[in-house]
Amino acid sequence: MAPSPDASDQPTASGANLAPDPATGRIPVGTTEPHLSAPGFRMFDRGAHVTHWRPGDARHPVLYSSSLARIGPGTAWRGGIPICAPWFASGPDGARTPSHGPARTAMWLREAETAGGTHHALTIDVDASGAPALLELEYTTKRSDRSLEVALTITNTGRDAALVEAALHTYLAVSDVQGITVRGLENAAFFDKAADADVGPGAPLEFGELVDRVYDDAASVVEINDTEWSRRLIVERYGATKAVVWNPGPSAPADVGEGEWRAFVCVEAAIAGDRAVTLAPDQSHCLATTVVAHGPG
Ligand SMILES: O=P(O)(O)OC[C@H]1O[C@H](O)[C@H](O)[C@@H](O)[C@@H]1O
Numbered sequence: 001m002a003p004s005p006d007a008s009d010q011p012t013a014s015g016a017n018l019a020p021d022p023a024t025g026r027i028p029v030g031t032t033e034p035h036l037s038a039p040g041f042r043m044f045d046r047g048a049h050v051t052h053w054r055p056g057d058a059r060h061p062v063l064y065s066s067s068l069a070r071i072g073p074g075t076a077w078r079g080g081i082p083i084c085a086p087w088f089a090s091g092p093d094g095a096r097t098p099s100h101g102p103a104r105t106a107m108w109l110r111e112a113e114t115a116g117g118t119h120h121a122l123t124i125d126v127d128a129s130g131a132p133a134l135l136e137l138e139y140t141t142k143r144s145d146r147s148l149e150v151a152l153t154i155t156n157t158g159r160d161a162a163l164v165e166a167a168l169h170t171y172l173a174v175s176d177v178q179g180i181t182v183r184g185l186e187n188a189a190f191f192d193k194a195a196d197a198d199v200g201p202g203a204p205l206e207f208g209e210l211v212d213r214v215y216d217d218a219a220s221v222v223e224i225n226d227t228e229w230s231r232r233l234i235v236e237r238y239g240a241t242k243a244v245v246w247n248p249g250p251s252a253p254a255d256v257g258e259g260e261w262r263a264f265v266c267v268e269a270a271i272a273g274d275r276a277v278t279l280a281p282d283q284s285h286c287l288a289t290t291v292v293a294h295g296p297g
Pocket residue numbers: 089099100193212213244245246253266268
């Protein structure tokens with residue numbers, strides 16, 4: 001079985017252990033980065049990045065975070081829910097840096113925090129084409145017993161139209177990616193980034209080597225069945241014309257812990273590529289995703 005990195009066994013940036021405090025259930029962080037934490041939940045203001053979520057009675061975290069994850073200026077946490085904006089990957093023209101846009105590592109303003117929710121804001125001065133722009137980003141999270149909902153609203157407050165891409169790059173924790181089944185994408189065509197090819201509907205989705213697929217017109221609900229953990233994750237997307245599925249296989253990025261490629265699958269809600277959105281002045285787009293965990297796992 002794949003390792004199952006968890007809030008309870010991950011080293012922090014300083015190498016300390018992240019075991020939840022037995023008295024409060026809170027997860028110590030061990031980094032100077034501003035963050036908020038509640039039992040089973042942690043979020044950094046940098047990137048408005050949710051890094052951990054484990055519903056109260058669940059045996060395993062729902063979100064994967066790498067045992068080697070770090071966060072800081074220019075360094076994106078590997079795992080959780082990175083926010084990609086205002087471009088996805090290297091943008092529509094393939095020339096944008098940093099990868100997945102500046103929102104992922106920018107320091108967001110925490111505007112509100114309630115028992116089960118958060119609200120962050122960020123202003124970005126460039127669009128997905130690299131043109132100067134004025135984009136206001138609002139990000140909310142809302143969690144209840146078994147569900148986590150995150151929503152990103154991008155508003156063009158500038159004087160000119162702005163091109164926008166975005167993704168909520170959810171890393172879902174699984175027992176072993178080679179043992180799960182994914183339902184909901186069977187009838188959708190996709191661009192296979194690994195093979196640089198368009199593929200029609202019906203291609204099987206199997207893990208073991210790099211999987212990097214950008215699906216068009218996929219059903220808005222994707223279901224992950226994990227029999228080893230007796231768990232079913234339902235991932236719903238709103239305002240997302242694309243669904244991206246990514247798992248790097250054994251040749252994973254250096255900040256994925258040894259063998260941990262097996263411990264997650266990314267199912268991303270996205271607007272990107274030929275479905276990038278042009279926002280007129282004062283126009284907004286909302287991109288959201290909800291993850292619901294079913295079963296004792
Ligand atoms: O390594 P990162 O910048 O976090 O990107 C990780 C992955 O994100 C998305 O899923 C893209 O489709 C992949 O091409 C990319 O490799």
